[in-house]
Amino acid sequence: MVAKRYNEKHRVVFYETDVTKNINIGMLVDLMMLASENQSEQLGIGTDKVNGLGYGWVITQHVLEIERLPKINEEVKIWTEADSYNKYFCYREFGIDDMDDNPLVRMHTIFVLMDFKNRKISQIVPELIIPFGATETPKVKRYKNVKKIKEIDNHKKYQVRFMDIDSNHHVNNVHYFDWMLDTLDYDFLSKHTLKKINIQYKQEVTYGDIVTSNVQIINSNDTITTLHAVKNNDKVSCLAECEWI
Amino acid sequence: MVAKRYNEKHRVVFYETDVTKNINIGMLVDLMMLASENQSEQLGIGTDKVNGLGYGWVITQHVLEIERLPKINEEVKIWTEADSYNKYFCYREFGIDDMDDNPLVRMHTIFVLMDFKNRKISQIVPELIIPFGATETPKVKRYKNVKKIKEIDNHKKYQVRFMDIDSNHHVNNVHYFDWMLDTLDYDFLSKHTLKKINIQYKQEVTYGDIVTSNVQIINSNDTITTLHAVKNNDKVSCLAECEWI
Structure with missing residues (x-):
């Protein structure tokens, strides 16, 4: 079977960007x-249909490869x-290309189906x-696991707010990425460019947590790796590994 | 002279909404x-042109009247x-209408021009x-001032983050509204409906502040008024008065 590809265009607007004039990472994933x-x-199996059957799609991992981040006012x-x-x-594949079809971003995502009853x-x-035209395969494809933090170079605390939670009762992607990247300072974030993100979602957080x-932060010759862990008390909610140049 | 009216359509998407399935207030203003x-x-006097002349538009006040908030997947x-x-x-007027031209939101905004040099x-x-076709008037129109807080019923602290600042080096609207509304709890925000907001911007905040x-929170017979003040040390950054039912 051949997977059906869905296409759309988007123009990046001011409130989707940060001081670098590039798109905010959480917004990119959104x-x-x-x-x-x-x-x-479009295929008649949207959120209402899935929820109506007693299920919901849940993301367990995103792997992003970034050639260049879309910039303010750019159409992609x-x-x-x-x-x-x-x-x-x-397993779902995503891409963002410029208007000349040059690849800007690739994302590989694992979804699982959650049964609301239990x-x-x-x-x-x-x-x-x-209906998506996806191929069934007996093999369990795996993406690389995120490396675990060994030493904590910086940490910050946040309380989950009403506005962090979207209409699916999930903390929106934007906020996870903001929590993780906010442990890096202005100097780091304005001078370095994200090239890869591997993020694994382990456990949900809820309002008030x-x-x-x-x-x-791990420096090597020409790349910097940052390892991130968002924890809710002792439980890991989210792990990520980012590569920067 | 007759002011030129600009129109566009927008479909409200999941990451613009909160658990009520209505649009987030900051996003509405954005x-x-x-x-x-x-x-x-469109008129050839966009941000690049304004900045090129050494100026920037700055907002001092928004007054919003909300008949009904746009909801998830709704086109407006x-x-x-x-x-x-x-x-x-x-003085700029804004409106959001449903597809049958029923008014949902009206916003009245005051802009001033900042000279970057001084x-x-x-x-x-x-x-x-x-080029906007605006009418020049010698009169100084004023909107109602925001009432000042007399007693503090709740407060929260936030550090201004890299991702709070947009490509214009301003804290984005979304974050001011989130800071203000986050002092109200889940119960309040999920059970009450915003009808009016009067917000005055007094002083900018910068990264790290x-x-x-x-x-x-002031209860009267059939409405609740909340008075908000965002302060940076002793300086008032932003004041707002909200009416809820």
Whole structure:
């Protein structure tokens, strides 16, 4: 089977960018997630349909490769396709290209299906995946795990706010990325460029929780790696590994 | 002279909404500000042109009247026009209507022109306002001042982050509204509906500043008024008065 590819255009606007005039990372991921929602709606298996059957799609991992971040006022092409799936996991590919079709960003994402009744991971329901044209495969594809922090170079605390939670009752992507990157200072964030992000979501946080965002900064010859862990008391909520130049 | 009206459409998407499935207030204001930026670009007097002449537009006050907040997936019509101006102030009107032209939101905004050389308010420069078709008036129109807080019922502290600042080096609207409303709890925010906001910007905050967001909650018969003050040490950065039902 050949995966159906969904395409849309987007112009980056001022409130989606930061002082570097490039798009904010959380917003970048939100735009790609919106494209996948739009494809689902187009195929008649949007959020209402999925929720109506007692399920919800949950993301466990994003792997991003960034050639160049889209900049303010730039028009870009966003595409997505549901590549393959097995008993428990769906693999979706995303891309952002400039208007001359040069690749700017690639993202590989793992989705699982949560059963609302028992709040547990469900087997993939065929009618929710077949319309995408995704290939079924017995193999469990894995993405690289995020390296664990060994030493904490900086940390900050945040309380989960009403406005951090979107209409799906999830903390929106933007806020996770902001919590993680805010442990790096202005000098670091304005002088370095993100090239890769590998992020794993482990456990949800809810309204009022106080999360701690920890970072370890590892310098090597020509790249800097930052390791991030967002913790809710002792439970890890989210881990990420970023590469910068 | 008749003010030129600029129109555009927008579909509210998931990451613009909160758990109520309505649009986030800061995002609502951002969308209207974007419409005014788009009109400026269309008339050849966009940010680059204004900055190139050594100036920047700065907002001193927004007054919002909310009939109903746009909801997730809803398509709305956004319009704006530069109504009138005098020696120092420009008055701009905004509206959001549903697709049947029922008014959802009205916003009245005062802009001033800042001279980048001395960081002071400049007289309005005719070439930056005439293309909008705004009417010059000798009268200084005023909007109601925001009532001052007398007792602090709750307060929270925030440190201004890298990602709070947009490409214009200003703290984005979203964050001011989030700081102010986060002093109200989940129960309040999920059960009450915003009907009016009067917000006055007094003094900018910059990266690293620690701001305190104070609130006073005043119950009367059928409305609740909340008074807000965002302070940077002893300096007031922003005041707001909200009416809820």
